[in-house]
Every structure is written in structure tokens, then in C-alpha cells.
Amino acid sequence: MKNTIIRSALFLFAGMLISCSKTEKTTAVRKNIEDAVFASGYVEKDEEYLISAKISGNIINIPVSEGDQVSKNSLIATIENTIQTEQLKDAEAVYSQSRTNTSGSSPQLLQIRSQMDQAQHQMDQDRINFQRYKELRVKNSVSQLDFEKAQLQYQSSQNSLISLQKNYQDAKNTLELAEKRSAIQVDQQNDVLKDYSIRSPGKGEVLNVYKKSGELVKQGENIVKIGNGNFKLRLYVSEDDIAKIRTGQKVAIRLNTYPNDTFPATIAKILPAFDETEQSYIVEAKFDKLPKAVFSGTQLQANIETAKRKNMLVIPTSYISKGKFVILENSEQRRITTGSKDSEWTEILSGISEKDVLIKPKN
Structure with a gap:
């Protein structure tokens, strides 16, 4: 939507209202x-960013309120987590037991270790016996059959020890894997539990608090809004006008909190894409000088200055009839071509001159 603001006159020419009977005139x-x-x-x-719940539950504490300053990782809200805390305790108990099972005091490993010690002792005895029979067989003091029996016994005890050693290593690997898995489970439970303590990802001011202690919050629902940095003006510009906007252009801002004041600003950024939600293009501006009190979310109206033209011919808008005609002093109705206009003044491109005296139409 286009709005034309007409300011101070360069050349004033006899264009003052003349009261003659009940007829108003001008030039x-x-x-x-x-x-x-x-x-x-x-x-x-x-x-500005919203902090929402990552999990559903009852809010048991919101330690912040509007206007509070928060730092990074500040606690924003706590959601009831009794069940999750118990699940974490169970996971920690399993992890503690798994650590015991992989330590030197593990009953399962101690049992296999004891069997290994016995097998080692048996193999040592069978090796000595085999060596003795081997020497005796050389001297032909024992039969070949007795020698082979001693040899088989020694080989059997060797195989038993190797089997127990493999069992020990397999059991240890299994227990260590169980320990790692239980440690992962504890970490996962801790990560889930963190979702019940909602914290600020950065510093800023609490702008809005949407929930109260005791309320049920659903996953994804907003709890607070945080703002940080300087104030900026978010402006919605129509498709018809966006091509006229440039960074650096001056803006006259009227805030709803200051209805009788106008504040100067400057266009700082033009967003490149059309906003489907607002059905407008978005332009950002910065105050040239901040008002005494500024509040995030304050609604505003803005006039963005796109051009200045000097010494243009204008008449009061109220003297135009049917949008394109004026009435001359001799009662002639003359067609005119208009340019920019607002509620007070209209630019005249052709049809009349400064010498023509106009009569105000009667409503």
C-alpha cells in the first residue's frame, strides 16, 4: 500500500482558501x-528464540519470570521426573554390578581362574611324568604302551588348560561388553533426565513466560521466550512496494506505545524471500535513536521514504471530484491527471495550472 507524505512548500503561490458566501476556493x-x-x-x-518442552509432564518449578536476565545454561523449568529418576537408579545398579563382574573379584572369573590353576598344576605333573616315561622308554625300562599313556595324559592336560584359558577370555570379553552396554544405558538415561530440566541455550532477557508451575506441558509446547541484543524493527511490505525499498532509506516510525510521536529509523536489511504466513516481504530497520522505553512485541506503523521531489504542483485532496475531476471558478468541470496523494494533498500531473481557481465540491 502506497502512502504519500507531502511536506514543506518550496514555493507558496496564492493558494489560500477564500470564503465567498458558502463557496470555498483555492488554487x-x-x-x-x-x-x-x-x-x-x-x-x-x-x-529471539522460544524454549519448548522436549518431553511431556507436569511442571514442578519455573524459577524465572518476565524481565529476568538469564545466562547460558540457566535453569528455565523443571518437569516432574520421578519415574525417570528410578529408571536411572536401576541402570546405575546394573552398571555397578557389571563393573564388579569385570574386576578381579568377579565370582565367575574367579571360578574359572581356580579351574585354570588346577589344570596348570595337573599339566605340570603330567609333563614331569611324561618326561620320566620318555627317559625310561629310551632305556627300555617301560613298555611302549605305558609311554603312550603318559604322553596322551600330558596332551590331554595341555588341551584342558588351553580350553579353560579360552573360556576365561570369552567370559571376560562378555562381561566387559555387558559393562560397556550398561554404561551406555546410564548415559542414555542421564540424557533423557536432562530433558526434564529445561535450560537456556544462551544469555538474554525473559520476554514471555507461557506456563505456570503445576501445569501439564506437552512435548513441543513453548514455556518461555528469550530475547538478546539490540532492538530492531520488523516491517511487512507488500509485493507491489518491495522493489522500491533499499537499505539505507529513512523510515518514520509510529509506535503504539507512543501514539503521538514519530521516531526516525533506517532500513538495515531486506529479507530475500516472500513470507507465506504474512503474505508480505519482510524488511528490518534500526532506530536512529532509541525511545526512552522500548518493549519487544510493540506494534507499529511505518512510512519508508522512497523518493523526494521538489517544486511539485499540488491541490487539497478535498477539491477533487470523482477521483479525476476538479471544478473551476466558472463552473467548468475539468479532467485532471493525478500522481501521489494522501488524505490532505494530491499531486497534479496535468489538467490545471497555478492560475486556475478551483471551487470545492459540495458533498
């Missing part, structure tokens, strides 16, 4: 015209 005058694009919008912080 065209020369004024400076400032073309402007209208935009609506609101005030926000440079960085």
Missing part, C-alpha cells in the same frame, strides 16, 4: 513531495 501550489511506502510491523530483539 494549486508548489510543494516538496516525499514518496513513501507504508508498512506495518513490530519491535523485536536481534535474537
Whole structure:
């Protein structure tokens, strides 16, 4: 939507209202015209973000309120976590037991170790016996059959020890794997438990608190809104006007909190994409000088200055009839071509001059 603001006159020419009986008259005058694009919008912080619940549950504590300053990792809310805490305790108990099972005092490993010691002792005896029979067989003091029996016994005790050693290593690997898995389970339970303590990802000011202690919050629901940085103006510009906007253009801002004041600002950024939700393009501006009190979310109206033209011919808008005609002093109805206009003044491109005296139409 286009809005034209017409400011101070460069050349004033006899264009004053003349009261004659009940007929009002005027003539065209020369004024400076400032073309402007209208935009609506609101005030926000440079960085604003919502903190939402990652899990459903009853809120048992919200230690912050609107206006509080928070730092990174500040506690924002706590959700009831009794069941999750018990699950964590169970996981920690399993992990503690698994650590015991992989230690030197593990009953399972101690049992196999004892069997290994016995097998080692038996193999040592069978090796000595085999060596003795081997020497005796060389002297032909024992039969070949007795020698082979001693040899088989020694080989059997060797195989038994190797089997027990393998069993020991397999059992140890299994227990160590169980310990790692239980440690992972503890970490996972801790990560889930963290979701019940909602913290701020960065510093800033609490702008809005949407929930109260004791309320049920669902996963994804917003709990607070945090803002950080300087104030900026978020403006919505129509498709018809966005091509006229440039960074560095001046803006006249009227805040709903200051209905009678206008604040200067400057266009700082033009977002490149069309906003489907707002059905507008979004432009950001910065205050040239901050008002005494600024509040995030304040609604505003803005006029973005797009051009200045000097010494343009204008007449009061109220003297135009049917949008394209004026009535001359001799009662002639003349067609005119208009340019920029607002509720007070309309630019005249052709049809009349400063010498023509106009009569105000009767409503």
C-alpha cells in the first residue's frame, strides 16, 4: 500500500482558501513531495528464540519470570521426573554390578581362574611324568604302551588348560561388553533426565513466560521466550512496494506505545524471500535513536521514504471530484491527471495550472 507524505512548500503561490458566501476556493501550489511506502510491523530483539518442552509432564518449578536476565545454561523449568529418576537408579545398579563382574573379584572369573590353576598344576605333573616315561622308554625300562599313556595324559592336560584359558577370555570379553552396554544405558538415561530440566541455550532477557508451575506441558509446547541484543524493527511490505525499498532509506516510525510521536529509523536489511504466513516481504530497520522505553512485541506503523521531489504542483485532496475531476471558478468541470496523494494533498500531473481557481465540491 502506497502512502504519500507531502511536506514543506518550496514555493507558496496564492493558494489560500477564500470564503465567498458558502463557496470555498483555492488554487494549486508548489510543494516538496516525499514518496513513501507504508508498512506495518513490530519491535523485536536481534535474537529471539522460544524454549519448548522436549518431553511431556507436569511442571514442578519455573524459577524465572518476565524481565529476568538469564545466562547460558540457566535453569528455565523443571518437569516432574520421578519415574525417570528410578529408571536411572536401576541402570546405575546394573552398571555397578557389571563393573564388579569385570574386576578381579568377579565370582565367575574367579571360578574359572581356580579351574585354570588346577589344570596348570595337573599339566605340570603330567609333563614331569611324561618326561620320566620318555627317559625310561629310551632305556627300555617301560613298555611302549605305558609311554603312550603318559604322553596322551600330558596332551590331554595341555588341551584342558588351553580350553579353560579360552573360556576365561570369552567370559571376560562378555562381561566387559555387558559393562560397556550398561554404561551406555546410564548415559542414555542421564540424557533423557536432562530433558526434564529445561535450560537456556544462551544469555538474554525473559520476554514471555507461557506456563505456570503445576501445569501439564506437552512435548513441543513453548514455556518461555528469550530475547538478546539490540532492538530492531520488523516491517511487512507488500509485493507491489518491495522493489522500491533499499537499505539505507529513512523510515518514520509510529509506535503504539507512543501514539503521538514519530521516531526516525533506517532500513538495515531486506529479507530475500516472500513470507507465506504474512503474505508480505519482510524488511528490518534500526532506530536512529532509541525511545526512552522500548518493549519487544510493540506494534507499529511505518512510512519508508522512497523518493523526494521538489517544486511539485499540488491541490487539497478535498477539491477533487470523482477521483479525476476538479471544478473551476466558472463552473467548468475539468479532467485532471493525478500522481501521489494522501488524505490532505494530491499531486497534479496535468489538467490545471497555478492560475486556475478551483471551487470545492459540495458533498
